[in-house]
Amino acid sequence: MAGAALAVQLDTLHAQAVGSPSDSPEKKVQLLPGLDKQLMDLSVDPCVDFWKYACGNFAKLYPIPADKSYYGPFAIVDDYSEAVLHDLLDAVSIPSAQHAPNEQKIGDYYASCMDEKAIDAEGLKPLQPELDRIAALNDKNQLTDLLAHYQMINVTAFFNYGEQQDYQDAQKQIAVVDQGGLGLPERDYYFRTGDAAEKTRREYVEHVAKMLVLMGEPAGAAATDAQKIMVLETALAKVSLDVTAMRDPNNVYHPMPVAKLAELTPEIDWPKFLVDTGVRGVTGLNVTNPDFFKGLQGALESTDLDTVKTYLRWQLINSVPAVVLPKEMDAENFDFYRRKLQGQPEQRARWKRCVEATDGALGEALGQVYVASQFSAASKSLTLQMVHDIESAMDKEIDAQAWMSAETKLKAKAKLHMVADKIGYPDRWRDYTNLKVVRGDALGNAFRATEFEAKRELAKIGKPVDRGEWGMSPPTVNAYYNPSMNDINFPAGILQAPFFDPHGTDAENYGHIGAIEGHELTHGFDDQGSQFDGNGNLSNWWTPEDKKKFDAMTDCEVNEYGSFTAVEDVKLNGKLTLGENTADNGGLRLAYVAFLEDAKRKNIDLNAKQDGYTPLQQFFLADAQNWCGTLRPELIRLRVQTDAHSPDMFRVNGVVQNMPEFGKAFGCKVDQPMMPANACHVW
Ligand SMILES: [Zn+2]
Numbered sequence: 001m002a003g004a005a006l007a008v009q010l011d012t013l014h015a016q017a018v019g020s021p022s023d024s025p026e027k028k029v030q031l032l033p034g035l036d037k038q039l040m041d042l043s044v045d046p047c048v049d050f051w052k053y054a055c056g057n058f059a060k061l062y063p064i065p066a067d068k069s070y071y072g073p074f075a076i077v078d079d080y081s082e083a084v085l086h087d088l089l090d091a092v093s094i095p096s097a098q099h100a101p102n103e104q105k106i107g108d109y110y111a112s113c114m115d116e117k118a119i120d121a122e123g124l125k126p127l128q129p130e131l132d133r134i135a136a137l138n139d140k141n142q143l144t145d146l147l148a149h150y151q152m153i154n155v156t157a158f159f160n161y162g163e164q165q166d167y168q169d170a171q172k173q174i175a176v177v178d179q180g181g182l183g184l185p186e187r188d189y190y191f192r193t194g195d196a197a198e199k200t201r202r203e204y205v206e207h208v209a210k211m212l213v214l215m216g217e218p219a220g221a222a223a224t225d226a227q228k229i230m231v232l233e234t235a236l237a238k239v240s241l242d243v244t245a246m247r248d249p250n251n252v253y254h255p256m257p258v259a260k261l262a263e264l265t266p267e268i269d270w271p272k273f274l275v276d277t278g279v280r281g282v283t284g285l286n287v288t289n290p291d292f293f294k295g296l297q298g299a300l301e302s303t304d305l306d307t308v309k310t311y312l313r314w315q316l317i318n319s320v321p322a323v324v325l326p327k328e329m330d331a332e333n334f335d336f337y338r339r340k341l342q343g344q345p346e347q348r349a350r351w352k353r354c355v356e357a358t359d360g361a362l363g364e365a366l367g368q369v370y371v372a373s374q375f376s377a378a379s380k381s382l383t384l385q386m387v388h389d390i391e392s393a394m395d396k397e398i399d400a401q402a403w404m405s406a407e408t409k410l411k412a413k414a415k416l417h418m419v420a421d422k423i424g425y426p427d428r429w430r431d432y433t434n435l436k437v438v439r440g441d442a443l444g445n446a447f448r449a450t451e452f453e454a455k456r457e458l459a460k461i462g463k464p465v466d467r468g469e470w471g472m473s474p475p476t477v478n479a480y481y482n483p484s485m486n487d488i489n490f491p492a493g494i495l496q497a498p499f500f501d502p503h504g505t506d507a508e509n510y511g512h513i514g515a516i517e518g519h520e521l522t523h524g525f526d527d528q529g530s531q532f533d534g535n536g537n538l539s540n541w542w543t544p545e546d547k548k549k550f551d552a553m554t555d556c557e558v559n560e561y562g563s564f565t566a567v568e569d570v571k572l573n574g575k576l577t578l579g580e581n582t583a584d585n586g587g588l589r590l591a592y593v594a595f596l597e598d599a600k601r602k603n604i605d606l607n608a609k610q611d612g613y614t615p616l617q618q619f620f621l622a623d624a625q626n627w628c629g630t631l632r633p634e635l636i637r638l639r640v641q642t643d644a645h646s647p648d649m650f651r652v653n654g655v656v657q658n659m660p661e662f663g664k665a666f667g668c669k670v671d672q673p674m675m676p677a678n679a680c681h682v683w
């Protein structure tokens with residue numbers, strides 16, 4: 001989460017990858033071709049395990065590098081883009097009068113982050129004013145001021161705060177308070193039973209204790225304090241919703257007067273809190289989870305002031321990007337959050353982490369430079385044309401749904417025709433004039449960037465919505481659908497090979513980026529997106545009959561994916577991943593329909609083999625090769641418990657099983673694993 005941004009959860013294409021190979025920066029990463037035969041394992045029957053057939057050699061050719069827990073086609077493109085950004089940032093990190101103001105800013109930000117010596121020499125000095133604020137607390141009734149200030153620098157102690165489009169009226173931007181304040185990835189981490197879960201909790205408490213020691217506490221006191229922090233966080237977790245429940249917009253939408261929130265958590269002076277964060281004249285807000293704020297009151301009452309202060313110190317240190325902390329703290333943070341939780345053996349090279357930090361702080365300033373050097377107008381118009389083809393395919397698919405009434409079809413089409421297509425980068429760039437970047441002050445820069453972003457977000461409250469805004473920076477290798485905006489967004493970073501290759505065949509491009517475009521568009525009509533209308537309002541446009549039928553069809557996918565085993569004792573959570581699985585299934589079907597139309601238009605002979613494969617076989621292979629990635633077992637466990645996306649192999653096999661068109665293209669027989677008699681079909 002950046003700054004106080006707390007918009008609706010975006011339906012992203014995949015969980016953002018972290019890490020990159022430990023190769024020297026000079027070694028250029030090669031982008032994959034549209035269809036890479038080397039990745040395939042021809043000893044496998046495509047009708048038995050299509051993922052293995054299409055991707056079976058990937059892990060042999062591209063083993064997971066020591067500084068990553070996942071490696072796959074997305075990570076390869078990430079590596080490539082990272083190297084490009086590295087060159088761009090190196091060039092502007094040397095001060096020069098020739099640089100435009102934004103170039104100087106990203107250069108200074110990056111150079112400060114790279115200055116490990118200065119960061120170590122400063123130690124915790126830059127944090128001292130923040131620590132002093134905690135030390136000065138004499139009474140819990142002084143908490144309001146402190147929490148307001150902390151939210152502005154992304155210290156999300158006790159809860160999260162920000163702005164969002166009002167679910168019921170997407171024209172309005174409102175304040176929102178949300179559950180939060182945990183140091184483990186998700187509420188169930190505090191309660192799950194079993195050896196792995198218990199070990200993680202033990203290691204977490206040890207990690208908190210070590211960080212407190214590094215902040216100057218004696219070891220004995222730190223161990224006791226870490227236990228107390230665990231008790232407090234467990235109390236917050238107890239009243240939190242789990243990740244699956246959070247996916248239902250109705251579960252996280254409870255607009256109420258500020259006075260009502262004040263009744264739930266009287267320990268915090270909410271009107272003052274809002275004013276302290278610069279938000280004036282607001283009488284109501286969204287309290288995502290009222291039970292949490294009622295529970296927060298209990299937790300605040302039953303926790304002594306000293307423990308509250310220790311918890312705040314922990315939340316403070318844990319909120320700072322570790323790359324700008326002194327060496328020992330950075331290493332300890334890596335040890336718990338990356339090595340233990342994700343199985344990543346080695347820390348990433350510093351330059352990679354500083355590229356990422358600069359993108360996080362000044363994404364559109366860096367993005368502007370990136371787009372100028374990497375993204376052509378031709379790529380933009382070609383991919384936009386494909387998006388239009390995918391939207392026409394959806395139009396046809398809506399007509400083709402035998403189960404859906406004419407009434408609901410009209411509404412679905414109205415929504416479809418209102419989807420905004422955003423390709424590459426924003427039409428209007430964000431203005432960073434008021435963000436001060438001081439060369440040599442890496443930690444201060446991080447705080448200022450976070451506060452700048454929090455102010456930008458909160459300033460939206462009460463103002464008209466900027467429909468041109470993006471939720472991802474242009475170099476990002478990902479995509480998303482935002483139900484409140486009703487827009488699909490494809491940053492320039494994902495519009496490169498193998499996903500989109502201006503020189504690739506149509507079969508390859510429709511299989512790759514076509515399916516990705518279809519995925520994002522289908523999000524508008526999955527179990528979550530289908531609850532919002534074309535204007536972005538949470539409003540039911542379904543007839544009760546159609547809704548019942550839709551739910552029955554999604555249940556089929558819940559059961560299908562819920563039966564897949566991800567690792568050892570862990571099965572996929574069919575409910576948590578439902579929206580993503582629906583998007584994967586619908587996305588490939590839309591790309592298929594669009595490709596057939598394209599083939600007709602261009603007279604592509606669907607029986608003519610090229611390199612041994614028909615165009616339709618190439619199409620399915622290209623799609624599968626979006627998802628050749630593998631994960632370390634630790635990361636699989638983490639993802640299955642927290643991530644709405646299924647692991648890569650199921651994103652291929654789970655989908656083609658539901659498409660008889662796939663079985664036909666590869667000559668499979670009914671009842672072979674990839675062609676079951678009872679396939680699921682939502683879109
Ligand atoms: Zn998605």
